[in-house]
Amino acid sequence: MRTYLIDNDKNEIIIDLTRTTVHSHELVEFEYSAVRDNEIVQKENIFVRKLAGRYFSSTDNKRWTRLAKQNLPTHILNVDTIYKVFRGYKPSGLSGGNDGELLTQMPGKVVKIQVEKNQEVKAGDTVLILEAMKMENEIKSAVDGIVKEVHVKEGDALDQGVLMLEIEPK
Amino acid sequence: MTNELVGKTTSPKRILIANRGEIASRVAKACRELGHTAIGIWTDNEIHARHLEFCDEWVHLQGMTNAETYLNIPNILKVIKENKVDAVHPGYGFLSENADFADALKEAGVVFIAPHAEAIRVMGDKATSKTLAKEAGVPVVPGSSAAVETVAEATKIADQIGYPVLLKAVAGGGGRGMRACHNESEIKSNFEAVQRESESAFGNGDLLVEKLIVNPRHIEVQIMADKKGNVFHFFERECSIQRRNQKVIEEAPSPFIGDDEDVRQKVCQTAVKLAEAVKYDSAGTVEFIMAEDKSFYFLEMNTRIQVEHPITEEITGIDLLVCMIQSAFGEDLGIPNQEFIKRSGHAIECRICAEDPITMLPAPGKVTGFETNFPQGTRFDNCIFKDLEVTPDFDPMIGKLVTKGINRTIAIRKMMCALDGLHIEGLKTNIPLHKVILREENFIKGNYSTAYIATIKPQEKVTTQFDYLRIFNKLAGIEANRMGL
Structure with a gap:
């Protein structure tokens, strides 16, 4: 699962969750990688332990710090910058294309297409699943509208920047 | 019973x-x-x-x-x-x-x-409060009592009160229409410039000459009075760490006054004297500006409970809000005399504000997560909760973090630990700035004036680098919550 963090200046941070291991009812381990220019720049295992209703995190399953429990937020803070959070997809509007044009953000393989031509979709609906870097990414519509054209089919291997789908915004 | x-x-x-x-x-x-x-x-x-x-x-x-x-x-x-x-x-x-x-x-x-309406009215006006202070024998910043028309007049006053002096607009404020002059020739060269500046900025070119207090400290004295004429002081606070004339960190007692009990007594007694002069009958604060030679001058009196009252409660162990309510109903405060009020240790308050830690401008937003993990004895007066919307309609201050130690070093140590244990997610706060100040040499030595933020610029030392590990931790927590851990 890929998470995009995008600030107001459209600077983009890409973080991949590459593995989830459930150790017990109280302990989960995640493997996170930060990706820049298709290269992993930092990779860490993060343990989350539930203790008396609260969350604590650790990189070594020994040394713990308290975490503020959050639902999936729309934004996340780094000192003096607020990043918008897009979990599993990046709205195409933020990558230069029109709002209704879905382009590949990285090379990948089309696993599943969940919409048909002329179908009505809502912003945030998953329209297509793309497998990239051994992960499935849900590609979601950034707008309410009607599917104007589907340019790819399941099983297609795509390069970066390929137009996959066009949605006519309402 | x-x-x-x-x-x-x-x-x-x-x-x-x-x-x-x-x-x-x-x-x-x-x-x-x-x-x-x-x-x-x-x-x-x-x-x-x-x-x-x-x-x-x-x-x-x-x-x-x-x-x-x-x-x-x-x-x-x-x-x-x-x-x-x-x-x-x-x-x-x-x-x-x-x-x-x-x-x-x-x-x-x-x-x-x-307090009674008359005290609010008198102290609420800069001119009348100053006049009253003078009459009560409370020192005020020396300077001209009316507008100064000519350079000659200005230099005459400057000779009387001593250089450096401040040429300032009668209508001034916010640092505009003000200039420091260290000798006669500087008055000559600045006089007309300040006049023009004030004329264009405030539509009023009238100037005052006032003694310039170099590296001033903001010292204030907590007052509590009952309806029977008893006026008590609760010692002083120092609030010199300010931005835009608003306090950021407060301490009690003042590190600048330190062990100088004579000055402490003098400031506190002066505050009591002023309060008695208005027949004060509630909680209030007398604010002073203190020069490097520890001479002090009356600024204003706040006729209310102040934001930073907790540090005084911490060092005296007396609940000021309780006293204030008892006083209002004419009840006994349970304080037999001034000597009953003792101070021990040192307390620090950091104002936690929803603002950019570097520009210090308000940054409204929504709190997406809130947790605390504090050292023993931490006090956090706040109204924060997960999903709190901080709107621009109200002051950006969302909480007050207070620690107390048997001495200043321990209070600072506890505050560092408390700041590390304060987790507010989803909006910008000045917590990173507090962490920088608490580790900064001049602050640790207690050697700072109201110019601290403008001259030391702690905001420039706030690390803004993207910290992947910290973000991984946050995302892991979010993911765990999604999974229903």
């Missing part, structure tokens, strides 16, 4: 708290503890007003803006009537220093938990 034995009130009153946020909580706690009924207000602009959880009764005040609600005297009077309110506590800000409100309450036969 039990009530009397444990110091609760024998005549319970209905107290309306005409405020919101952390101070409304603080007042409600004092009311409840004493056995009074705390009545809290919520408005259409803040449906999830967390301060209500400490109030016994909740009243809805219609309206979205502060002008329609917390500042609306007729509406508040209506609420008072409908709810059979005996007394009103104004907190700080809003109507707390409004003499007209004090008059209106008096007319309605309702107790205002504040």
Whole structure:
């Protein structure tokens, strides 16, 4: 699962969750990688332990710090910058294309297409699943509208920047 | 009978708290503890007003803006009537220093938990408060008492009070229309420039000459008085760490006064003298500016409970809000004499604000997560909760973090640990700035003036680098929550 963090200046941070291991009812381990220019720049295992209703995190399953429990937020803070959070997809509007044009953000393989031509979709609906870097990414519509054209089919291997789908915004 | 034995009130009153946020909580706690009924207000602009959880009764005040609600005297009077309110506590800000409100309450036969209207009125005006201070023998910043017309007149006054002096616009404010002059020739070269500047900025070219206090310290004295004429001081606080003339970090006692008990006594006695001169009868604060030679001058008196009152409560062990309520009802404060009030140790308060840690500008937003993990003895007066929307309608201060130690070093150590244990997610806060200041050499030595933020620039030392590990941790927590861990 890929998470995009995008600030107001459209600077983009890409973080991949590459593995989830459930150790017990109280302990989960995640493997996170930060990706820049298709290269992993930092990779860490993060343990989350539930203790008396609260969350604590650790990189070594020994040394713990308290975490503020959050639902999936729309934004996340780094000192003096607020990043918008897009979990599993990046709205195409933020990558230069029109709002209704879905382009590949990285090379990948089309696993599943969940919409048909002329179908009505809502912003945030998953329209297509793309497998990239051994992960499935849900590609979601950034707008309410009607599917104007589907340019790819399941099983297609795509390069970066390929137009996959066009949605006519309402 | 039990009530009397444990110091609760024998005549319970209905107290309306005409405020919101952390101070409304603080007042409600004092009311409840004493056995009074705390009545809290919520408005259409803040449906999830967390301060209500400490109030016994909740009243809805219609309206979205502060002008329609917390500042609306007729509406508040209506609420008072409908709810059979005996007394009103104004907190700080809003109507707390409004003499007209004090008059209106008096007319309605309702107790205002504040000083009498005349004290509010006199101290609320810069000119009348200064005149009163002078009459009471309280030192004020030396300078011209009226507008200065010519360079010759200005230099004459400067010779009398001594250089450096400040040429400043009568109508000035916010640092504009002001210039420091260190000798006669500087007065000559600056006089017309400041005149022109003031004329264009404020439409008034009148100038004053005032002694320039180099590296001033902001020192203030907590006062508490009852209705029987007893005026007590609760020692001083130092609030020199400021931005835009607003305090950021406060300490009690003052590290600048330090062990100089003579100066401490002098400042505190002077504050008492001023309070006595207005027949003060509630909680208040006398603010002074202190020069490097520890000479001090009266700035103003705040006729309300102040934001930073907790540090005084911490070093004296006396609940100022409780005293303020008891005083308003003419009750005994339980303080037999000044010597009864003792201080021990050192307390520090960091104001936690929803603002950019570098520009220090307000940054409204939504709190997406909130957790604390504090060292022993930490006090956090706040109204924060997960999903709190911080709107631009109110002050960006969302909490006050207070630590106390047997000495200043330990108070700082505890504060560093407390700041590390304060987790507020989803909006910008000044927590990173506090962490820098608490580790900065001049602050640690207690060697700082009101120019600290402008000259030391701690905000430039805030690390803004993207910290992947920290973000991984946050995302892991979010993911775990999604999974239902």
